Amino acid sequence: MKGRRVASAGVAVVLVALVAAYGGPDAYAREPAPDAVTTPFTTGSDTAAAARGAKLAAIGNCVTCHTATGGQPLAGGLPLQTPFGVIYSTNITPDDETGIGGWSLDAFARAMRRGESGDGHLLYPAFPYPHFMHISDADIGSLYAWLMSRAPVNARAPHNELIFPLGFRPIMAVWNLLYLHSGAEAAPSPSSEAxxxxxxxxxxxxxxxxxxxxxxxxxxxxxxxxxxxxxxxxxxxxxxxxxxxxxxxxxxxxxxxxxxxxxxxxxxxxxxxxxxxxxxxxxxxxxxxxxxxxxxxxxxLPSGGPSVPEHAVASPPAFAPASASAARVPVSTAPGNGANLFAAACASCHAEGAPMSIDGARPSLSLSTAVNADSPRNMVRIILEGIDWHESDNALFMPSFANTFTDAQIAELANFTRERFTSRGAWPSLDAGAVAQFRKDGQPR
Ligand code: HEC
Ligand code: HEC
Ligand code: HEC
CATH class of the missing domain: 1.10.760 (Cytochrome Bc1 Complex; Chain D, domain 2)
Structure with missing residues (x-):
C-alpha cells in the first residue's frame, strides 16, 4: 500500500494548495448555508419521534459505525480505515462531556448537513454527511429525539491517525467547497416518479x-x-x-x-x-x-453501462438441485488440489445434498454474485473472512479460512469453486500473488 500512501500524500499537498488558493475556511463560510432547520423539535410527543428515529437510524447504520468492537452502543471509537489514514467515530450518546448531550437540534442538524461539529470544527467525510445533508427536517428531528433518548456514556474516541497534513481539519472546508454542493444536486426526484x-x-x-x-x-x-x-x-x-x-x-x-x-x-x-x-x-x-x-x-434504476457486473450464469447451474441420492461429494473429472481442498473444507456445507443446501432457502454457489463476478475479489474475501457468527442470524455462519490455507491454496480453491459451479471457468488473473494482494487490501494501512 506504499504506492497508495504516496498518492494520498500527493492529494494532501494539492488540498493544501487549494486551501491557499480559495482562502481556507472563510471562503466556505461565505457560501450560502444549506437549508436552515425550520421544524422545531416538538413534532408529536418525544417518544413517538424517538421511535421513528430508531427505525430511521437502522437505515442510517449509525450504531454500526458509532460502536467500537465490544464497546457501548453509540459511544464511538470504531476505527475506520481510509486511504488517508485511520479516523475514529465519535461518541454520539447524550453525554454532556464527551458526547452530544449539550447539543441543540440546530447543532445536530449542522453536523448532519454541513459536517460541522458542535464547537465548529469540521468533520471528515468518513462520516457520510454528504449524504445526510439531504435528510428532511422531520427525519433529522426524529433522529435527534432518538439519540437524546439513549443512555449517556462517558467515553472519548482515540485521536485520528491521518497522513500529514490532513490532521489539519480546516482543509475540509475546501473539500466541502468542491463536493458538498455538487452532492446537493442529487436530491430532487422527477415529479413523474411513483x-x-x-x-x-x-x-x-x-x-x-x-x-x-x-x-x-x-x-x-x-x-x-x-x-x-x-x-x-x-x-x-x-x-x-x-x-x-x-x-x-x-x-x-x-x-x-x-x-x-x-x-x-x-x-x-x-x-x-x-x-x-x-x-x-x-x-x-x-x-x-x-x-x-x-x-x-x-x-x-437502469443498467449503468459497462461496469455492471454479471450476476449469475444464464446457463443452468453446473449441478442439479439437491436430492437425497446426490448426498455425496461429487468428484471432478480431473481432481486437482482445488477439488480436494473443496471436498475437505467446503463440501460439508456447500455440496448439493449437504444439510445446508437441502434447506430450500439456501442459495447454490452457482447463483452467488461473488462466484460469478468478473473480479475474484469477493470470492477470495469470503474465503478469508467467512461470515461472522451473530445471534440474530446464526444459521448464516461460515468460518474464516485466512489462517487455514496458503495464498496458493486459496487461489486454487476459488478457481475450482468457480469452475465447478458456473460455466465461466477459472479467473485468469487469480494466483497466489493476487490473493496476497487481496489479503493486504483488507488490512489496516
Ligand atoms: C460510515 C460510518 C458512519 C456512519 C454510518 C455514521 N457515522 Fe456519524 N460519524 C462517523 C465518524 C467517523 C465521525 C467523526 C468524524 C470526525 O471526527 O471528523 C462521525 C461523527 C458524527 C457526528 C458528529 C459528532 C461530533 O462530536 O462532532 C454526529 C452528530 C454523527 N456522526 C451522527 C450520526 C448519525 C445520527 C448517524 C446515523 C444516521 C451516523 N452518524 C452514521 C462515522 C459514521
Ligand atoms: C460451516 C458451513 C460452511 C463452510 C464449511 C463453508 N461455508 Fe461458505 N457459506 C456458508 C454460509 C452459511 C454462507 C451464506 C450463504 C448461505 O447461507 O448459503 C456461505 C456463503 C459462501 C459464499 C458466498 C455466497 C454468496 O452468496 O455470495 C461463498 C463463495 C462460499 N460460502 C464459499 C465457501 C468456500 C470456498 C468454502 C470452503 C473453503 C466454504 N464456503 C465453507 C457456510 C459455510
Ligand atoms: C459499508 C459499505 C456498504 C454500504 C453502506 C452498503 N453496502 Fe451494499 N454491499 C456492500 C458490499 C461489500 C457488498 C458485497 C457483499 C457480498 O459479496 O456478500 C454489497 C452488496 C449489496 C447487494 C447485493 C448485490 C449483488 O449483486 O449481489 C445489494 C442489493 C446491496 N448491497 C444494496 C445496498 C443498499 C440498498 C444499501 C444502502 C441502504 C447498501 N447496499 C449499503 C457494501 C455496502
Whole structure:
C-alpha cells in the first residue's frame, strides 16, 4: 500500500494548495448555508419521534459505525480505515462531556448537513454527511429525539491517525467547497416518479448512504456522481453495482431484494457478507415499507453501462438441485488440489445434498454474485473472512479460512469453486500473488 500512501500524500499537498488558493475556511463560510432547520423539535410527543428515529437510524447504520468492537452502543471509537489514514467515530450518546448531550437540534442538524461539529470544527467525510445533508427536517428531528433518548456514556474516541497534513481539519472546508454542493444536486426526484420509488430514492441518497460503498471514489475520496451506484470498493471488498439489478442475467425481483436487504439472504442470488452484513442486520429493524421503497427504487434504476457486473450464469447451474441420492461429494473429472481442498473444507456445507443446501432457502454457489463476478475479489474475501457468527442470524455462519490455507491454496480453491459451479471457468488473473494482494487490501494501512 506504499504506492497508495504516496498518492494520498500527493492529494494532501494539492488540498493544501487549494486551501491557499480559495482562502481556507472563510471562503466556505461565505457560501450560502444549506437549508436552515425550520421544524422545531416538538413534532408529536418525544417518544413517538424517538421511535421513528430508531427505525430511521437502522437505515442510517449509525450504531454500526458509532460502536467500537465490544464497546457501548453509540459511544464511538470504531476505527475506520481510509486511504488517508485511520479516523475514529465519535461518541454520539447524550453525554454532556464527551458526547452530544449539550447539543441543540440546530447543532445536530449542522453536523448532519454541513459536517460541522458542535464547537465548529469540521468533520471528515468518513462520516457520510454528504449524504445526510439531504435528510428532511422531520427525519433529522426524529433522529435527534432518538439519540437524546439513549443512555449517556462517558467515553472519548482515540485521536485520528491521518497522513500529514490532513490532521489539519480546516482543509475540509475546501473539500466541502468542491463536493458538498455538487452532492446537493442529487436530491430532487422527477415529479413523474411513483411515490414508493421517490421515497426509495430519498432514502438511498440520504440516510441510507448506499453510495458511500457502492459508488467509486475519486482521488480526493469523494463519490463520482457520474458513476453513482455503479460499484465501489470498501475494506478490501467490491460493493457491486446497484444499477441494472432488474436486468442482469438473473434479474432480481422485488421480493428477493427486500428479503436480501432485511435478512442478508436471497435464495436466487446469495448472501450478504463483509461490510454488507452489518447493513442488512440493521435494515432488519427498519420500517418494512421503507425497505420496500429502497428495493423499488433500485429496481427502477437502469443498467449503468459497462461496469455492471454479471450476476449469475444464464446457463443452468453446473449441478442439479439437491436430492437425497446426490448426498455425496461429487468428484471432478480431473481432481486437482482445488477439488480436494473443496471436498475437505467446503463440501460439508456447500455440496448439493449437504444439510445446508437441502434447506430450500439456501442459495447454490452457482447463483452467488461473488462466484460469478468478473473480479475474484469477493470470492477470495469470503474465503478469508467467512461470515461472522451473530445471534440474530446464526444459521448464516461460515468460518474464516485466512489462517487455514496458503495464498496458493486459496487461489486454487476459488478457481475450482468457480469452475465447478458456473460455466465461466477459472479467473485468469487469480494466483497466489493476487490473493496476497487481496489479503493486504483488507488490512489496516
Ligand atoms: C460510515 C460510518 C458512519 C456512519 C454510518 C455514521 N457515522 Fe456519524 N460519524 C462517523 C465518524 C467517523 C465521525 C467523526 C468524524 C470526525 O471526527 O471528523 C462521525 C461523527 C458524527 C457526528 C458528529 C459528532 C461530533 O462530536 O462532532 C454526529 C452528530 C454523527 N456522526 C451522527 C450520526 C448519525 C445520527 C448517524 C446515523 C444516521 C451516523 N452518524 C452514521 C462515522 C459514521
Ligand atoms: C459499508 C459499505 C456498504 C454500504 C453502506 C452498503 N453496502 Fe451494499 N454491499 C456492500 C458490499 C461489500 C457488498 C458485497 C457483499 C457480498 O459479496 O456478500 C454489497 C452488496 C449489496 C447487494 C447485493 C448485490 C449483488 O449483486 O449481489 C445489494 C442489493 C446491496 N448491497 C444494496 C445496498 C443498499 C440498498 C444499501 C444502502 C441502504 C447498501 N447496499 C449499503 C457494501 C455496502
Ligand atoms: C460451516 C458451513 C460452511 C463452510 C464449511 C463453508 N461455508 Fe461458505 N457459506 C456458508 C454460509 C452459511 C454462507 C451464506 C450463504 C448461505 O447461507 O448459503 C456461505 C456463503 C459462501 C459464499 C458466498 C455466497 C454468496 O452468496 O455470495 C461463498 C463463495 C462460499 N460460502 C464459499 C465457501 C468456500 C470456498 C468454502 C470452503 C473453503 C466454504 N464456503 C465453507 C457456510 C459455510
Amino acid at each position: 411515490p414508493d420509488v421517490a421515497r426509495g430514492r430519498y432514502l438511498v441518497e440520504s440516510l441510507g448512504h448506499c453510495g458511500a460503498c457502492h459508488t467509486p471514489l475519486n482521488r480526493l475520496g469523494a463519490e463520482r456522481r457520474d458513476l453513482a451506484l455503479q460499484g465501489g470498493t470498501i475494506d478490501g471488498w467490491d460493493a457491486p453495482a446497484l444499477t441494472g439489478l432488474a436486468s442482469g442475467p438473473t434479474p432480481w425481483t422485488q421480493a428477493q431484494l427486500v428479503g436480501y436487504l432485511r435478512t442478508g439472504l436471497a435464495s436466487a442470488h446469495g448472501a450478504a457478507a463483509g461490510p454488507m452484513r452489518a447493513v442488512t442486520r440493521m435494515l432488519a429493524d427498519a420500517s418494512a415499507p421503507d425497505v420496500e421503497a429502497i428495493a423499488a427504487y433500485l429496481l427502477a
